[in-house]
Amino acid sequence: MRIEIRDAGTVRILDLHGRLVLGQPEDSLKDTVLGLLAEGHNQILINLHAVPYVDSAGIGQMAACKKRVLERKGAIKVLWSDGRYHLAVDTIIMLMFPDALFEDEARALASFL
Numbered sequence: 001m002r003i004e005i006r007d008a009g010t011v012r013i014l015d016l017h018g019r020l021v022l023g024q025p026e027d028s029l030k031d032t033v034l035g036l037l038a039e040g041h042n043q044i045l046i047n048l049h050a051v052p053y054v055d056s057a058g059i060g061q062m063a064a065c066k067k068r069v070l071e072r073k074g075a076i077k078v079l080w081s082d083g084r085y086h087l088a089v090d091t092i093i094m095l096m097f098p099d100a101l102f103e104d105e106a107r108a109l110a111s112f113l
Helices: 029-038 056-071 087-096 105-110
Strands: 002-008 011-017 043-050 075-079
Touching (some): 011 029, 029 043, 029 056, 043 056, 056 087
Parallel strands (some): 043 075
Antiparallel strands (some): 002 011
16 A cells, blocks of 8 residues: 655645555554654545555554544544445444545545634
């Protein structure tokens, strides 16, 4: 998996490319988010539009990221398309981010205000 970081005002957008699965390299999603938090960035948008597959380890990384961001009084939101993954994965993502899921980047960014 490859992660590109973009800035949109105070929000850091993480564009993920590839599978979010067990065995990620050292620049995993969790490590990237922890690095941003260490730099003082606590408004994060995770873009899953270019992620074809998420396994339980990927869900675990997303949960760990949410926990760390909320500990820093930040906000974390997700760009995704409903029905993209297996029903169980979609359901877990919906439960983890009930008010923070967006299909449109502009709407997701506006929700940080």
